[in-house]
Amino acid sequence: MEIKRLNILRALDQHGTVIAAAQALHLTPSAVSQQLAVLAREADAVLLEKHGRGVRLTPAAHVLLGHADAIATRLEQARADLAAQRDGRIGRARISGFPSGIAGLIAPALARLKHTHPGWRFEVVQYETEQALPLLPARELDLAVVMTHPDLPAPDHPRIELHPLLDEPFEIALPADHPLAGRAEVTPGADLVDADWIITAPGTACHDLLLTACHQAGFQPRLVHTSTDFGAQLALVAAGLGVTIIPRLAQPELPRGVVLRPITAPAPRRRLMAAVRRGQGPTPLLDALRTVGAELAERGAPG
Amino acid sequence: MEIKRLNILRALDQHGTVIAAAQALHLTPSAVSQQLAVLAREADAVLLEKHGRGVRLTPAAHVLLGHADAIATRLEQARADLAAQRDGRIGRARISGFPSGIAGLIAPALARLKHTHPGWRFEVVQYETEQALPLLPARELDLAVVMTHPDLPAPDHPRIELHPLLDEPFEIALPADHPLAGRAEVTPGADLVDADWIITAPGTACHDLLLTACHQAGFQPRLVHTSTDFGAQLALVAAGLGVTIIPRLAQPELPRGVVLRPITAPAPRRRLMAAVRRGQGPTPLLDALRTVGAELAERGAPG
DNA sequence: CTCAATCGGTAGTTTTGCTACATGGAGATC
């Protein structure tokens, strides 16, 4: 039951005679006859019967023929899918990101790809940077949106390469009725030494980043509230329970009662990058992420 | 792109390593490796990549794999269908009959087969006996329900064999208010010499049969109305426009205002037979037709 | 660091598939 033999049967059905089928397949009639005999033995059925000078297909041959046509069609689809995959019209990818990376970069990028690359299937998983990176070489992930992080692989890492997506400053989120709310800039080390701080959980990149920034500014923030979710943090700010710093661009929706104020230079920044396996080449996904990142950088306040 | 190669890819996916796949297929690992290399060349795609000590399938391999699984399933269905056809669980047949044969024998037989042989597909075509017979050896028909007819092949015809289904008398159909309606038997040659006759079109078997019967009874019927359809004929009878003879059993539904009366012996009879290609062996269809015929004969008046 | 295991390449053998030619059978032609 090989495809070659099934195609010989199909050719015989289409062309009527063994000789015509042989011509169409660039074979001799004898070869066609022999292969059909093998197919009949494999199928344990009589496929041909004499009819006049030629042959005709038996009912059993027609049963087989229906399936042979379906198989040929499916094989053609397989070839088409392989070609489509080669030039990027179809594909699958697993992407990871931390929450604000998913919301700010991955989701908009996938929304574009849904229209421009309808054949692609994407799966999104939430991981922090240090969890995501080892999953790339293991092929559990195809792309990870990561943040500036001590675990980041060196630029010449043999298996992972990094593509910058967005470089954005953190800003101070204050209650709208806060004394500093009217200021053009805020200097945490001077203005917010006594503030209550809201911070993401230890182990996240933002946590480390805040502490480092405050340390460099020469003071120890009083950490009072903890939530991993920027939305929840801002709700706490709006309720007047403290202040926090959040990335400027990845949080487009501010709740009422919260204002963002730039931080006096050098403001802490976070750098978002796309990590992919080295040598993977350009993908529609990476292109879309870079486009979204560039648009966000352009839209936001420069610096 | 041969099935053998696709199955090797499937085995590799199932068993994980080239060695395990080779064992499952009773091959050496080298053969598996070589065939996968050929498949990769045919698919114009990289199918394997090193992963630790073993290999793993690439995305392109998974694309191909999905189709390979579908093809393997379809091939299994083909084998099952061939087996089912061998032992008669599935099949196709074209059947011909004249109108009352279709209504009285073919339709009831197919109704049974629909339950007992759900895998069979039947096509019914209406032909008169002389049209149907040559279509049997040409394989345009697989079975024809035919009537006693001069063109009937001899019992030792080399390509066609005949199986008796039903031997039924014609009876006289009279308006219920006809003077003869109360009689136990009617003798057309004596009682109906002056009646208006309703008859099927020239060229049908019933037409010849009526004329022959009347001729033997020694009179010439006055043919007034013509219709091929027994239902239409009986409507004319009910309207008092004439009399006709119809086969007893194949017309179970009598309209109001019509009575059937037996004809004095020797009553004209018609013999229904199933014609099939010689050497075709028993088929569910032929069995069902014989059963229906036997039941009709048993139910109707014997003789 | 050594060992064990896996995969892939090469040479040689076996199996399969194809061609060339001949045979037999069934319309078509005269």
Added chain:
DNA sequence: GATCTCCATGTAGCAAAACTACCGATTGAG
């Protein structure tokens, strides 16, 4: 009705392929 023509198929020989046996390279495990 004899011959001719066309078609399918069997046989022998040859070419292509698929497979085995063996070896080397690579990599993870102990």
